[in-house]
Amino acid sequence: MIKRLLCVFTVIFIVTSGSFGQAPNYAFQAVIGTYTPIAGGTAVTLTYNGAANNDDGIAIPANAVPLPFAFNYNGINYTAIRPCANGWATFSTTATANNTDTWTNNLASGPAANQRPFIAPLWDDMDMSSGTVSYLLSGSAPTRVMTIQWAGCKWDYNAVSAVMSFQVKLYETSNIIEFIYNQEAGSIASNSGGATIGLAGTATNSFLSLTSSGTAPLVSASVEKSDIVAKPASGQIYRWIPYCSASGTNTAGEKISNFTYNTVNNNSASTAIYENFSNLLTTVSLFPNSVLPFSVNVSSFIPTDQVILFIDFNHNGDFSDPGETVYTSSTPLASGTVAGNITIPPISATVLQGRTRLRIRLHDTGNGPNAGSCGASTTGQVEDYSVDIQPCFAAVITTQPANIAICNGGGGVVSIATTGSNLTYQWQVSTNGGGTYANVTNTAPYSGATTNTLNIASAGASMNGYMYRVIINGTCTAPDLTSSAATLTINTAASITANPVNNVIACQGGDAAFTVTASGSSPQYQWQVSNDGGINYSSLGNATSSTLNLQGVSNNMSLNRYRAIATVASCGSVTSGYGILKVNTLPDVTLSAAPLTQIQPGLPATLFATSNPVGATYSWTFNGVAIPGATGSTLQVSNLEGLGKYKATVTDINGCSSTTNEVSLTGLGSDKLFVYPSPSPDGKFYVRLYTRYLGNPRVIRIYNSLGAVVAQKEYYANQTYQEVSFDFTGMQSGIYTVEVKDKFDLKTAVGRVIIR
Secondary structure, three states, X not given: OOOOOOOOOOOOOOOOHHXXXXXXXXXXXXXXXXXXXXXXXXXXXXXXXXXXXXXXXEOOHHHOEEEEEEEEEOOEEEEEEEEEOOXXXXXXXXXXXXXXXXXXXXXXXXXXXXXXXXXXXXXXXXXOOOOXXXXXXXXXXXXXXXXXXXXXXXXXXXXXXXXXXXXXXXXXXXXXXXXEEEEOOOOOOOOOOOEEEEEEOOOOOOEEEEOOOOOOXXXXXXXXXXXXXXXXXXXXXXXXXXXXXXXXXXXXXXXXXXXXXXXXXXXXXXXXXXXXXXXXXXXXXXOOOEEEEEEEEEEOOOOOEEEEEEEOOOOOOOOOOOOOEEEEOOOOOOOOEEEEEEEEOOOOOOOXXXXXXXXXXEEEOOOOOOOOOOEEEEEOEEEEEEEEEEEOOOOEEEEOOOOEEEEOOOOEEEEOEEEXXXXXXXXXXXXXXXXXXXXXXOOOOEEOOOOOEEEEOOOOHHHOOOEEEEEEEEOOEEEEEEOOOEEEEEEOOOEEEEOOOOEXXXXXXXXXXXXXXXXXXXXXXXXXXXXXXXXXXXXXXXXXXXXXXXXXXXXXXXXXXXXXXXXXXXXXXXXXXXXXXXXXXXXXXXXXXXXXXXXXXXXXXXXXXXXXXXXXXXXXXXXXXXXXXXXXXXXEEOOHHHOEXXXXXXXXXXXXXXXXXXXXXXXXXXXXXXXXXXXXXXXXXXXXXOOOOOOEEEEEEEEOOOOOEEEEEEEEEOOOOOEEEEEOOOOOOEEEEEEEEEOOOOOEEEEEEEEO
C-alpha cells in the first residue's frame, strides 16, 4: 500500500505570529478499501437563500448534522457539521448569507470567511437534485463513526445522470477524517471546470489540497488543485490523520534557539512552548539511504537537558513506530550545542516516499521529563519541521543533444533529456571544432545556460560549426557527467535564381522536363502541379530534385502548371514561378498501296503515306530495316525483290512522330515464265516463275537452237517469285529456250531469251 503525507501544524496551546495561516494539522494517506452505502440514514435538508435547494443548497445551522461526540478538527472541538450540495461540509455554525457562492471551489479563501473551516471531499458545481445527502451514526462509544453521504451526485449541474457517490467519515476519539468514493455510470459534464479535494483551516490560505484524484496523490499546502476532472476509483479512500500536540510547560530556563539540517537553518528567539515550522521543507535524497548532520542550539542549557528527534517515516500521523526516534542526546550535556547525524533508511514499506514531519523535543530529564513525541514536559520546548524524503538516482542521459540548424539571424534550442535526482546543468560551447570548451552564460545570444535547454537567439553566420555540450551534476551523480556535443549549422535561406521555363512543348507519349535553380544552404525541392489554372497546387510524388522529369505525357496533362518549392532547414521555403506544359497530339498517319498490294514483273506498286497534320519528314522501313534515301511521302516498288512488309514514320510540323500501319506487298500469281532482260546485251539474264507452294524443288534447263541443253540449275522455290540468275557471257548469240519444271507437281513453263 502506498501512502503519501503532507502535513503542517497549527498551534494547539499558544498561537504565535509565525503560525498564522498554517495548513491544517494532518497527515495524509491514500488507500484502497470498500465503499459501503449507508442504510436507514437521516436525510439532510439543504437550503439556498431560504428555500430548499439540492443544487447549491447547504444545511443551515438548525439543520446541521449533529455530532454526538466532540470531534476535534484542527485543534478545536465541534459538535455539528453542515454539508453543502456542492461536495463540501463546514464546521462553522454561522448561516451563509444570501447569494453566497457555494459552487466555486476555492480552498484558500472560499466559500466565505464565516464558513471556514471546512472539508471538501469533492467540491465542484455539483447537483444533488436527483440524489440525496444523508448521515448515519454507527458503532459505540468511544469509537463511534459519523458517516455523511452524497449519493447519486451529478458532477456539474448540467450532467445528464449520476456520476459519483461519496462519503465523509468522522471517527470518534482518533479524530481521523476519511473521504470514500464510488463511481456511478454517468459522465462528468463537459463544461465542468474541475473539482477540488482537501481540507481548509479557519484562516485564509490555510489548506491542504490533493494534486489529483488518483491512487497516490500528492498534497500541497501552497498550490490548490481546482481542476480535477477524473473520477476517484470506487473504494478509493483518502485518510487525514491529526498529529498529536506536544510542548513544554516552561521555556524560561532553556529553549531551542537554532536548528540546522540539510537546507534548514532556522533561528528562533520565541519562548513559545511549541513552535510550528512545518512550512520549512527540506528535501532529503536517499542513495539508497541518507546520513546528514544536524545541530540543535539550546539557550541557557543545563547538563540534565536532553534533545530527541523524531521522524514519521510511515506517514501514519505519529512518531511511535520502530525506528522513528532518529536521535537521542546523551546526558549530561557538555554544551548548548547538540550535534549528530540523522540517518534515513532506504525507502521501504515502513519508510515511505514523500513529505512527512520531523519533531524536536527539548526537555529536562531531572525536572518533569517527557521523552515522548506527544504531550508536555515541565521545562523545554518542541519544534516541528517538514522533510520530503525522495529516492536519489544518478543522472542518466536518455536523449543526447542533437545537431541543430538555425537560419542566419534566427533562433533555436539545444536540449538534453535526463533522469536523476537534483540535477544541475551547465552548457558549454566550443568555437574551434571541439578543441576547447567554455561555459555559456546567460548573455546574448544565449539563455537557459544552466537548464536542460539552451536557447540561442539571433544566431549569426560566424557561429556556424559551433559545438555545444552540457556538464551535469547531481546529488547522486559522479562529478561532471558530460554529454555528447551538438553541432550548430547556420543556414542561408533559399532564393529562386532561375524559374522553370514558362512553356515546355512535348508530344503525346513523350517526355518533358522543368528545371529550377535556387540559392541557399542545400535547398530541398518539392515540385507541385496545378490542373486548374493555378488555383490549387498539389505535391508530386518522387519529385524532389531541381529538375522535374515527366515521362510518357498524355493529352490531359496539356496546360498543367508546374512549380517548385525550395526549402532550407530552419529557414523556411520559397516558391518558384510556374511553367506550362503543352502536349501536342501525335499525327494521324495511314499507309496504303496502289494500284494493288500484289506485284509481278512489269506490274509495280506505289506506297502512299498520309498525315494529319501535314507531315514534315518521312522515313521508311522494309521488313523492319530502314530504307536508305526513302524520305518522301510515296515509295514505288517495281522489283519483285521488294516483296515484303512496309511501314512509314511521319514527323509532323509540330515535331511529333507516328508510325503508320503495316502494308505487305506480295507477288501476283501467274503461270507465265518471266525471263529478262531479253534481248540481253551482255549475256546476263534472270528467270522467275510464280509458286504457290514455297519450298518446292525445281529445275531450269536452257536449250540452244539445236535442242541441246547448254545450262541447268536446280533450286528450291522459297519465294513466290524467286529469282535465278544466268551468265551467258561468251556464249554464241541467238535464241535460247528456257524450261522450268516443278519436281513436285511436274508442271512445266517454257520461255525464250535472246543473247546478242
